[in-house]
Amino acid sequence: MTDLLQHVANGVVQGLFIGMAALAITLVFGIARFPNAATGDMMTFGAYAGLVAQQAANSLVLAGAVAILAGAVVALASHWLVFRRLAGRSVVSLLVASIGVAFMIRAVLGVVFGQAQAVFQVPLTRAQLYWGVRVTPLNLQISQVVVAALLVVFAVLYFTPIGRQMRAVADDRDLARVSGIRPERVMVALWLMAGAVAGLAGMMLGIKTVVAPEVGWEMLLPAFTAAILGGIGSAPGAVLAGLLLGVAQEVSTPFVGFSYKIAIAFLVMLGVLLVRPSGLFGRSESVR
Amino acid sequence: MTLEVRDIVMNFGGFRALDGVSLTVPAGGLVGLIGPNGAGKSTLFAIMSGFQTQDAGAVLLDGRPLDALAAPARARAGLVRTFQVPREFRNLTVRQNLLAAAPGQTGENLLGLFFQPGRVAREEAVIARRAEETLRLLKLAPVADQPARQLSGGQKKLLELGRALMLDPRFVLLDEPFAGVNPVLIGEIVARIRELNAAGIGFLIIEHDLEALTRLVPYLAVLDRGRIIAQGGPDAVLTDAAVREAYLGGVA
Known part of the structure; x- marks a missing residue:
């Protein structure tokens, strides 16, 4: 029983990362209407930016701010330089372009930082026992930061003018235009927000594991799975599905082994989609 | 004009x-x-x-x-x-549909949102009042917090009119x-158009x-x-x- 709880706890932390990545994907899909395969590498970019900042200033808080900023900047640059120019093309064109952007980011990071793994310098701490579950203060802090970031994103999305406009554009772009909303402006805010989420997620993942050019890319598959599972375009769905996937993967690890836990993600997705083709929180009409 | x-x-x-x-x-x-x-x-x-x-x-x-x-x-x-x-913005509530059609807010860009929260809140209060007036005028107040996709066809017509009004x-x-x-709702829509026209708004109507x-x-x-x-x-x-x-x- 304690073992199970332990796996659940580990799964929640893992699930928060998946959920953040899935949130960045689903926001872009809902508003810009394509699956952004560069999301993972935007995370990696944030992780490296945070790493550089931490090494320079020896402050994790500053590193976090830099990671957020770097993610936002690289996402906005991708929009301006690539995605905006392809607006109106097919989803496949944009998907392929985003794969290209992903390779670009990864290649630049590889050239600048090399292929070796790097780690954040964080103090080693002893795990605490909560109801028999071992939780390290580091994992707790990472989880708190992620939850706080998610709360900020949801507050912006649901309680502010720009969030309202984002959801309006996601629902009906033409109607938004006749309502005086400028979709291009909304798009800028969207990319800044999705990039910031990705950048912070990348750094948190880097603190928990390692920083390497591949780490974000490897998150992409579970993140896409969570975005689809949550009902594509649904922000709360993406986060909850991410948590579900993280927990399912960790809980199943003792039974299927470490190497196959990724397959569990797909089993879960398959199961849910058979029952609810539009995902947990999706409506088929929202996919166009 | x-x-x-x-x-x-x-x-x-x-x-x-x-x-x-x-x-x-x-x-x-x-x-x-x-x-x-x-x-x-x-x-x-x-x-x-x-x-x-x-x-x-x-x-x-x-x-x-x-x-x-x-x-x-x-x-x-x-x-x-x-x-x-x-x-309609199907996943927004009726009230949010109206608020979305009041562009030109400071809170529309992230900088304004985070660095001028007081101003954003004041502007929001102003358009919230206008939204309430519009909801009352169009008799949509009872459904204000429902997702707009749940409205009847006639109510959606009223909401379209309301969205237009929010843009002044x-x-x-x-x-x-x-x-x-x-027919009942047609009478309602006719009456609203008359009132708005009397208040100086011009209409071109395809029908x-x-x-x-x-x-x-x-x-x-x-x-x-x-x-x-x-x-x-x-x-x-x-x-x-x-x-x-x-x-x-x-x-x-």
């Missing part, structure tokens, strides 16, 4: 949808636009609202050409359209406001329900095969030989 289209020409491939259309809606005017299906009415609305670009001619608001303005800018300038099949319009282009609406339309508008224009073939008071227009020919195919 007048709304004018001048010599609008629009071709789709080899088909001339609009062939030199000129029409003026005076300030606070109430003009009906009728014509058989395919006459070009909706195309004219699409051009006026900035959704399509005409091949020739101009759209003028108070004598000023609007051609350089994209659709959102025209809406902000006070020229607002609705859609024939009512559209000078002219509203209504595309078939009575289509698919039950097939001539009975309801002629109760409302003192001035009719008839579009047929891309040309205005008659305009004037409803009685004169509807007895015009060319109009009867176009509408009834010469049966009458």
Whole structure:
């Protein structure tokens, strides 16, 4: 029983990362209407930016701010330089372009930082026992930061003018235009927000594991799975599905082994989609 | 303040949808636009609202050409359209649908949002009050917190009107406001349009329900095969030989 709880706890932390990545994907899909395969590498970019900042200033808080900023900047640059120019093309064109952007980011990071793994310098701490579950203060802090970031994103999305406009554009772009909303402006805010989420997620993942050019890319598959599972375009769905996937993967690890836990993600997705083709929180009409 | 289209020409491939259309809606005017299906009415609305670009001619608001303005800018300038099949932000509540149509807020960009929270809150309070007034006016207050997708067809028509009002319009282009609406609600919509018109908002209304339309508008224009073939008071227009020919195919 304690073992199970332990796996659940580990799964929640893992699930928060998946959920953040899935949130960045689903926001872009809902508003810009394509699956952004560069999301993972935007995370990696944030992780490296945070790493550089931490090494320079020896402050994790500053590193976090830099990671957020770097993610936002690289996402906005991708929009301006690539995605905006392809607006109106097919989803496949944009998907392929985003794969290209992903390779670009990864290649630049590889050239600048090399292929070796790097780690954040964080103090080693002893795990605490909560109801028999071992939780390290580091994992707790990472989880708190992620939850706080998610709360900020949801507050912006649901309680502010720009969030309202984002959801309006996601629902009906033409109607938004006749309502005086400028979709291009909304798009800028969207990319800044999705990039910031990705950048912070990348750094948190880097603190928990390692920083390497591949780490974000490897998150992409579970993140896409969570975005689809949550009902594509649904922000709360993406986060909850991410948590579900993280927990399912960790809980199943003792039974299927470490190497196959990724397959569990797909089993879960398959199961849910058979029952609810539009995902947990999706409506088929929202996919166009 | 007048709304004018001048010599609008629009071709789709080899088909001339609009062939030199000129029409003026005076300030606070109430003009009906009728014509058989395919006459070009909706195309004219699409051009006026900035959704399509005409091949020739101009759209003028108070004598000023609007051609350089994209659709959102025209809406902000006070020229607002609705859609024939009512559209709504389906996942937003009715109230949020109205709030979304009040652009120009500080909180629309992330910098303003995070660095001027007081100003954002004040502006939000102002548009929230306007949204409440609009909800009351259109009798949508009871459903204000429902997702807009749950509204009936007639309520969605009212919501379209409400969204237009949030933009503080000078002219509203209504595309078939009575289509698919039950008679009681038609009376309601007519009454609201009258009130708003009395308050100075000009309307150009496409409508097939001539009975309801002629109760409302003192001035009719008839579009047929891309040309205005008659305009004037409803009685004169509807007895015009060319109009009867176009509408009834010469049966009458």
